[in-house]
Amino acid sequence: MPPSPVTTRVHDDSPDTTGAFLRLQNLPEGHERNRLLQEIAAAWLPMAHRIARGYRERGESIEDLQQVAALGLTKAIKRYDPRLGKVFETYAVPTIKGELRRHFRDYMWSVHVPRRVQELRNQVRRVRQELAQEPRGHEPTRSEIASRAGLSEQEVNEAFGARDSFSTLSLDAPASSTEGAGASLQELLGAQDPAFDLVLERESVRPYLSRLSLRERRMLYLRFFRGMTQGMIADELGVSQMHVSRLLGRTCARLRREVLGSALA
Numbered sequence: 001m002p003p004s005p006v007t008t009r010v011h012d013d014s015p016d017t018t019g020a021f022l023r024l025q026n027l028p029e030g031h032e033r034n035r036l037l038q039e040i041a042a043a044w045l046p047m048a049h050r051i052a053r054g055y056r057e058r059g060e061s062i063e064d065l066q067q068v069a070a071l072g073l074t075k076a077i078k079r080y081d082p083r084l085g086k087v088f089e090t091y092a093v094p095t096i097k098g099e100l101r102r103h104f105r106d107y108m109w110s111v112h113v114p115r116r117v118q119e120l121r122n123q124v125r126r127v128r129q130e131l132a133q134e135p136r137g138h139e140p141t142r143s144e145i146a147s148r149a150g151l152s153e154q155e156v157n158e159a160f161g162a163r164d165s166f167s168t169l170s171l172d173a174p175a176s177s178t179e180g181a182g183a184s185l186q187e188l189l190g191a192q193d194p195a196f197d198l199v200l201e202r203e204s205v206r207p208y209l210s211r212l213s214l215r216e217r218r219m220l221y222l223r224f225f226r227g228m229t230q231g232m233i234a235d236e237l238g239v240s241q242m243h244v245s246r247l248l249g250r251t252c253a254r255l256r257r258e259v260l261g262s263a264l265a
Contacts, residue, residue, distance in 0.1 A: 014047070017088065024036050044088075048066070048073040051097060055100050072100065076092035120151070120158055123159070124149060124160070127140075130148070219244060219247060230245050
């Protein structure tokens with residue numbers, strides 16, 4: 001024999017919807033049932049919103065949190081059976097909180113974080129708050145958190161690292177460091193060093209330089225490493241500028257053909 005229906009109230013200021021829940025059990029799908037569901041939901045919605053406000057410091061807007069809490073409340077109302085003897089409020093609160101936690105778990109991470117690390121983060125966050133609220137509470141160290149939570153310090157470090165995955169900063173956001181005062185994050189990002197391309201080009205041509213004559217290598221060195229003009233090279237080598245120009249052009253063309261031919265082979 002099932003237990004007798006009990007009142008759906010826990011606190012004196014909780015809405016008394018016992019009669020509405022009992023009527024709901026006997027109503028078929030249709031307009032009257034939907035109207036009664038809305039009536040019950042409206043009565044308990046302040047409680048759902050109060051629960052939602054407890055999660056407002058986690059980076060989500062209060063409006064979105066209230067919508068998620070209302071969804072949890074609706075699920076609780078539809079699944080609740082007063083004939084089983086359980087008070088509605090004690091049934092609804094865990095359902096609403098579970099919906100809120102699922103929302104954060106599934107939708108509020110800016111980057112993918114493994115489920116195991118998400119759960120570690122929640123556990124570490126809860127233990128950290130407990131330690132901070134103790135009579136002689138202080139900002140707990142990671143080793144203290146690990147000891148209380150029964151975790152390794154590596155796991156606690158993973159959990160702390162996951163905190164930054166809830167939200168990301170725009171590259172236009174101002175930098176927080178003293179050195180970058182007044183600058184945006186984008187302005188402080190490093191750029192590709194053009195010298196990388198130069199290194200690649202040098203390494204590509206290096207094997208073919210040994211095939212050149214001593215005078216050809218000397219001219220290339222004076223032109224591209226010493227920055228000398230063709231006239232200065234001509235004076236250095238004791239030849240005409242036209243001869244230097246012709247040799248430089250022929251040598252560079254030869255190197256270009258050999259490098260490109262090797263890359264296509």
